[in-house]
Amino acid sequence: MNQTELLDQFILEARECLEQVGERLLQVEKAPGDTELLNDLFRLVHTLKGNCGLFEFKPLERVVHAGEDLLDRIRNGRLAYSNDIADALLEAMDFTAQMIDEIEQSGAIGAGAEGRSQALSSSLRAHLSTPVATRSAEPTPGTDASASVPSPARTPAPKPSPKPSPDWASRVPPALLAKHDQGVLWCYEPEPDCFFKGEDPWLLAKQTPALQHLDIGPQADWPDLAEADCYRCNLRIVGLSDAPLAYVDEHFRCVADQVQCVPIAELLPSATSASVHGSIEAGDATTGTADILSEEQASALRAAHTMRRRGLQIWDEQLSLLARPQVTPGTVAGVHAALCNLMSLLSPDDSTRPEHTQSAAALAQWAQRHRPATASAPLSQDAEPDGAAPTDEFLGADGGAASPQQATSDASRRAGGDDTAHQKVLKVGQEKIDRLMDLIGEMVVAKNALPYLAHRAETHFQQRELAREIKAQYAVINRIAEDMQHAIMQVRMMPVGTVFQRFGRLVRDTSRKLGKDVNLVIEGEDTEADKNVIESLADPLIHIIRNSLDHGIELPEVRQKAGKPAQGTIRVAARQESDRVIIEIDDDGAGVDPNRVRRKAIERGLIPEDKAQTLSDTDAVQLVFLPGFSTADAISDLSGRGVGMDVVRTAVERINGHVQLSSEFGRGTRLRLSLPLSMAVTNVMIIEAAGRRFGVPMDLIVETVRMHADDIHHFKQAQTAVLRGRIVPLRSLHELLSLDEPPRLNEEGEHAVLVVRFGSENVGLLVDQFHGATDIILKPLEGVLSGLTGFAGTALMGDGSVLMILNPKELV
């Protein structure tokens, strides 16, 4: 992965993180006590910070870091979440989003960001220092590097009274406990049937981060060998790790219920640990302190220690030898000799020697009683460079080398394991999906060439048999292509919730600014639609919500006077209706005043006065969709610029959607958006004019009729006709496209008229001929053609020709 790819990935992930952070921040505000939520939030910010650190984006990292520290405090309950903090965090988040945009555009952060970043991070840190004055002794998190590591282990600053040591703690040498008093002691008892779940507890235990000691033994006594089931796990693994508790917890997260973790600090009261340390130091002092020992002496000591360990091991081996059933007298004699030698080696001061006896049991008993203590001179423990495997150095040449190797494989396996734990989601850039979509489009086009080929085979080459085979093959390819198209469509589907997410923030900020109390209810956020549809929805929906907030919902006092609850409600609901997605935005605000709308429309010269008066209330309300319409008397930063609802309508109609507005004055407003599920495939009707073929989107077409030339009324330049009792204006496509021929008539002297819908009006287009409907993949005009009006785009036809798709709205 090269740098740019990495950067792209970073931007992608950062965006995602920010989106979730924004959502969580609002949720946390509603439920400040929810630790789960706070943890989640912290984790997101932490990830973001880590990602920022990967690149040299200092201003970005500084702000995120400050945010992280703040959240860490809140998470640990040392700081109360407040509106001010929320504001600061949200502001920081906006800044971060801006930075990400900047990075995406230019690959770097502009110089101007430095100042803002400083200001933001210090305003965040201001919250850190305010809460409790007594905390001032603590190092400021910004200055010490350790603050960036989430270490819950450091939170319990005042040590609670020591917990009683669990019995399994005795499996770890106490000296080791004292040495790693910041570590974590854990006991892992895999469930009996864990082997059938594909678990390997030993491997998991071995990979514990910063493992210092590992002990394995049976949970209960071993059953009789004859009855034992080797696939029934009866093991208890006790380990000691130097990593923070959180890391150990994280490591064992899959088997959390089978693992107990105890920070050693909680087991050892500080006094005890100090005394253990003290005794070690005292021991050092008597033997000649460790740090002034020469290298030779130290290694001699280590050798002595190793020998002792080895000796004890042999001692234990002798014991297990004696414990075997049927011990021969020769064995007993051998063991006896070995024990005598060991005794003189390990405890030279102790003069007791086992008696010469032929009984294995008696010897075993003696050996158990007189086994020299495991804990040898404490100094040798201390002299060990690391406590992981105290005897490795001398027992095996490869022992020392194995540790670092193992550490690296630990790290890599840990990383691998983390991946599997996540849900299998593939992140793919949209352009890749679009490319796939294009390819499938081409495939559809190529496939459509087969019927032509079959036709040619039949008519031109008189190969009827071949034509039939081609057609059969075509049917197969057609089916596969359709499936492919369907599948890729599914990939492009996105829940509408992704757009709804930002509403929470919008409503919160705006309602606070306006002094209104608004509750946002979101329903059906799982409803899915094509990514393009969803994305083009974002702006119109924000317009609508803003309108509702600004004009719809009244101030709390006004609401109460009108007998409504002080808190206004905005409901956004999405659902699927056959092949369309319906989004409804309701508010229980003031509604639209039809008279006011009429007045304003006349004032602004949008419609003549007499026409305004004849409009019904329902129709009058629709005037808000007129370009340039605004009811607001003053221009605010929210609305009133006259780019309101008509922008919404244009945006929605651009993606083949419709908007409906219904409002009850004094009771509320409802906007209903109806959108297509997908815009990938367009159904068009092919028409012909002056020997050229054009496509017209099917959803605009009302009907196709043949109209006798005599039925067309000419009034100056305008042509009209009466169709089903209504007057329909007629336009000639030839004229609109400046084609040099007049519209052609058929043998009966009739015009072909395509009646298309414009909002609530119908217009007839005079064309030469109709050619049936087809599904095409609409490609927008690109390059020099993109400025062309009157055309929605192009499509490739099965025979390789290019079909221009008309956009009648721009044309007429």
Place this chain on the structure above:
Amino acid sequence: MAIRYLKKHAALEDVVTVEDAEALFDWLKLQAKPAVTLSKCAHVHTAVLQVLLMTRPKINGDIPDPLLRQALRPEPA
């Protein structure tokens, strides 16, 4: 094959998986003087380790994995 069953001992090599545990267990139970060699062994599955802990065979040669070596050292009775 991760386990080679020889005349006097079983040689556990590379990574010994969970599937090998049962065969090893049965084999060890049949031996008069069970013995295993672990000197070429990189990792044993927990089930295999459990078998070794249960049957306590004689271990020839040394054990490269320090943690495994520690785990299989004779139990202080």
